Amino acid sequence: MRRRALFLSTALVLLLHALVLGWVFLSWKPAVQSVNLVRVFDARSIAAPPPVAPEPPAPRPAPAPRRAARKPQVQVQVQAPNPGEAQQPPPPAGDWLAGVLAEAPDPDPGAASGMASAAPDSGAGAAPAPDPPDPPQPAAPAQDAGANGDPPGAAPLPILPAPARLAFRVGGQTRKLSYHARAELLWQHDGSRYAARQEVGAFLLGSRTQSSEGRITPQGLRPERFSEHRRGSVQTADFDHAGGRVVFSAATPAEAAVDPGAQDRLSLFIQLGALLAADPQRGVPGTELTLTAVSTRSAERWTFHVEGPETLDLPAGHTVALRLRRLPRDQNDQQAVLWLAPALDYLPVRIRLTQANGDFADLQLSGRSAP
Numbered sequence: 001m002r003r004r005a006l007f008l009s010t011a012l013v014l015l016l017h018a019l020v021l022g023w024v025f026l027s028w029k030p031a032v033q034s035v036n037l038v039r040v041f042d043a044r045s046i047a048a049p050p051p052v053a054p055e056p057p058a059p060r061p062a063p064a065p066r067r068a069a070r071k072p073q074v075q076v077q078v079q080a081p082n083p084g085e086a087q088q089p090p091p092p093a094g095d096w097l098a099g100v101l102a103e104a105p106d107p108d109p110g111a112a113s114g115m116a117s118a119a120p121d122s123g124a125g126a127a128p129a130p131d132p133p134d135p136p137q138p139a140a141p142a143q144d145a146g147a148n149g150d151p152p153g154a155a156p157l158p159i160l161p162a163p164a165r166l167a168f169r170v171g172g173q174t175r176k177l178s179y180h181a182r183a184e185l186l187w188q189h190d191g192s193r194y195a196a197r198q199e200v201g202a203f204l205l206g207s208r209t210q211s212s213e214g215r216i217t218p219q220g221l222r223p224e225r226f227s228e229h230r231r232g233s234v235q236t237a238d239f240d241h242a243g244g245r246v247v248f249s250a251a252t253p254a255e256a257a258v259d260p261g262a263q264d265r266l267s268l269f270i271q272l273g274a275l276l277a278a279d280p281q282r283g284v285p286g287t288e289l290t291l292t293a294v295s296t297r298s299a300e301r302w303t304f305h306v307e308g309p310e311t312l313d314l315p316a317g318h319t320v321a322l323r324l325r326r327l328p329r330d331q332n333d334q335q336a337v338l339w340l341a342p343a344l345d346y347l348p349v350r351i352r353l354t355q356a357n358g359d360f361a362d363l364q365l366s367g368r369s370a371p
Helices: 002-046 267-278
Strands: 118-121 164-172 177-189 192-204 208-216 219-231 233-242 245-249 255-257 289-292 297-313 317-326 333-342 349-356 360-369
Touching: 164 349, 177 349, 192 267, 219 267, 267 289, 267 333, 267 349, 297 333, 297 349, 297 360, 317 349
Parallel strands: none
Antiparallel strands: 118 289, 164 177, 164 360, 177 192, 192 208, 208 219, 219 233, 233 245, 245 255, 289 297, 297 317, 317 333, 333 349, 349 360
């Protein structure tokens, strides 16, 4: 009985062990499978993923055009060429002074038919009054004495300055480039004939020479030939006073009508001073002096407005001079300002010429000597 009980107990224990081991076996097998799955997943997770091409950046929208800052507008007048008139080529780049002393266009044929004149504000044709002209009245040109058959004594005759050699320092600008140069004005006469020569030149830039020669009459200077030397070429203007014309050597048209009192671009400065030396009333501020100015290509009327006396600080020293300004016909005309010194017989002590494009030459007296 006792053996049977022991056998049953042993069998029960074995059965329980079998159940426990079976449960453990069943529970351990899924665990092994899960471990394998984890290892496979880990191995795959370690492998580096294939590179992915970066997406191209989205195109940036074009920026809106900025509105340029407004600059001051400079109005430039461009004159249309005349189909019937030969066009002159621009001066070469090496001609440093051509832009400053360029010739003016041909004048109106009727404009050069007048007479060299000087007029106070009292009106045309009136005899000079002993008192200064009335300032409120506009200045009006009047003919110079004896220039066109006027009776003697109608106006004081010109008084020519004594021969002299004037040296100038020149400062200017051409084609937006500044330069410094020298100049000389040689004035000579013997009482019956005169000769004047002005030369402007600078080292490595060349020179330009203007010459005037002619006779001396009771009315002042009477030019016979005006010439200009530049870059190895010579251009001339020959006066035919009997025929009332001037003939050009290199211009179209080849001649122009002039009045008996016409001056060239060089003798003009001397004649203006002679008129002022003869009659101080011509130097009253507001007075206008009109003469015909002849270049090597044209003849036109130049009117100078007397602006009054000034004290200049020149290289030659402080000098009192009478300032005259040319009245241009339009904005394309060459501007000219002239200072004449009474202490030097009204010879020019400063000359400033300005072109429409801004180029200019400023000649200032640096010395004076005998010719």
